[in-house]
Amino acid sequence: MQNQFIQAMDFRHACKIFDKNKKISDENMHFILECARKSPSSFGMEAWKFLVITNEALKAKLRPACWNQVQITSCSHLVIVLAGIESVKVESGKVKKRFARREMPKEALDMYMDLYAKHLATTLSSNENIYCWSAKQTYIAAANMMTGAAFIGIDSCPIEGFEKEKVEEILALDTKKFQVAMLLPFGYRLNPQPEQIRLSFDEVVEFIL
Template sequence: MEKTFMEAMDFRHACKIFDETKKVSDEDMHFILEAGRKSPSSFGMEAWKFLVITNEELKAKLKPFCWDQAQITTCSHLVIVLAGIEGVKPESGIPEKRFARREMPKEKLDFYLDLYAGHLKETLSNDKNIYSWTARQTFIALGNMMTAGAIRGIDSCPIEGFDKEGVEGVLGLDTSKFQLTCVLPFGYRINEQSTQQREKFEDIVEFIK
C-alpha cells in the first residue's frame, strides 16, 4: 500500500545498511526514476543523468571509493547521479533543442537562446562553474527520487562521502560531458529506523507579512 506524502516523509531516513535478500522491483525503480526525470531544472535543461547499477562486481569496485560504506554493496539498486557539463553549453546545440520542444517562431527561439547565453555568461565560462550550477539542480531530482521511493516503502541514503575522481574513474566517465554529484542507493532497511529528529517548525520557518 502506498503511503501519503507526509507518511513518506516520516518513513524516510538515511538507511545505513540494506537487507541484501530483498530486491526492488523493476516497476518500483521505474516509478522512482520517473520522479527524477520529471523534476524541474533551470531553463528546462535537464542537465543530469542517472546510472542504475545492479552489477554486484561493479558495486564492490565502487565501495572503496565511497568510504567503504555498507550501503554500496548491500543495496538493491545503486543510482549514480550525474550533473551535465557539455550539454548546457550553447555550442553543443542541446539548449536550442530543449527550447525548441515548445513550438515558437524562430525569432522567439533566438531570443531565448540569447537570453540563456547572456544570463549565464559567467556560469558557462568554464566547466567548474557549470558543474557548480548543474550539480545543485541534480539535488532537486535526488530529493524527488528519495520521496518517491519512500511512498512505495523503499529506503534510500544520499551519499556525498566519496572520492569523486575515483568513482568517475571506475565508471569510465567522460567528465567533459558528465560529472558525479551523489551516490544514491535504494533497497529495504534491515534495522528499525531511529526516532526522526528535526528542529521545531517555528525555529525553521519565518513568515514575513
C-alpha cells in the same frame, strides 16, 4: 493525500544498512526513476543522467572509493547521479533543441537563447562552474527520487562521501560530458529506524506578511 505524503516524509531516512536479500522490483525502480525524470531543472535543460547499477562486482569495486560505506554494496539498486556538462553549452546545439521542444516563433527562440547565454555567461565560462550549477540541480531530482521511494516503502541514502575522480575513473566517464554529483543507494532497511529528529516548524519557517 496530504497525510500520505507526510507519512512518506516521516518514513524516509538515510538508511545505513540495507537488506541484501530484498530486491526492488523493476516496476518500483522505474517509478523512482520517473520521479527523477519528471523533476524541474533550470531553463528546462535537464542537465543530468542516472546510472543504475545492480552488478555486485561493480558495486564492490566502487565501495572503497566511497569511504567504504556499506550502503554501496548492501543496496538493491545503486543510482549514480550525474551532472551534465557539455549539454548546457550553447555551442553543443542541445540548448537550442531543449528550448525548441516548445513551439515558438524564431524571434522568441532567439530571445531565449540570448537570455540564456547572457544570464549564464559566468556559469558557462568553465567546466568547473558548469558542474557547480548542474550538480546543484540534480539534488532536486535526487530529493524527488527519495520521497517517491519512501512513498512506496523503499529506503534510500544520499551519499556525498566519495572520491569523485576515482568513481568517475571506475565508471569510465567522459567528464567533459558528465561528472558525478551524488551516489544514491535504494533498497529496504535491515534495522528499525529511530524516530526522526528535526527542528520545530517555528524554528525553520518565518512568515513575512
